[in-house]
Amino acid sequence: MQIRVASWNIHKGVGLDRRRDPERILAVLKEIDADIVALQEADKRFGTRDAILSEMALFEAGWQAVDCNPATPSLGWHGNAIIARPEYGVPAVKNVELPTLEPRGAVRADFHVGEATVRVIGMHLDLSGLRRRQQIRTVLNHLADSDGDPPAVLMGDFNQWGDRSGAMQEFEGPWHVCQTGPTFPTRRPIACLDRIVISPEWHCISTHVHLSELSLQASDHLPIVAEIELR
DSSP: OEEEEEEEEOGGGBOTTSOBOHHHHHHHHHHHOOSEEEEESOBOSSTTOOBSSOHHHHHHHTOEEOOSOTTSSOSSBTTBEEEEOTTSEEEEEEEEEOOOSSSOEEEEEEEEETTEEEEEEEEEOOSSSSSHHHHHHHHHHHHHHSSSOOOEEEEEEOOOOOSSSGGGGGSOTTOEEEOOOOOBSTTSOOBOOEEEEEOTTEEEEEEEEOOOTTHHHHOSSOOEEEEEEEO
């Protein structure tokens, strides 16, 4: 089984022209055409944290929005959202509390993809770096304590520069960090802040940073994409 996964910090829909443009975000997602996408900063920051993208617009474009926070108009939880193909059943959704000095969190969704269950976690980690390693450890502990042990994909804005330093040292052993490329800042990307990490059941076929006329304007981060296959 082969699927395309992607992660993108959409900066609350505000592009480099300082315009909030949900239609532009949706157009880039259509360009990427991934089966499962983790989004960060998917909701407005204040008030009721309204969603940037409507569930109806996503559905019409070919995705379902995983309902991480049903009591609010948000698409995600602490800005983290996951969207996927509508034919993938979602038997379980869980929000993961992260130790933090600022509002941060992670969301987990289990999908039925064909005959397999795929566990996806989307996250946006600490900007300061003071809690980043502890946050990754919390996510890994959550996976270890969860029911079952299906193939897992961890995606998001890790806010971590080095591939093998700092918080990324937590992914030792079986975990594989897909090498995608620099994503921030959009005008001149030099930092690989956005990551896709896969469990050993997966083989990473290819990765890339999605570059297009629209993606270069839509957010302060560029999207990352990986083609992965169950071994």
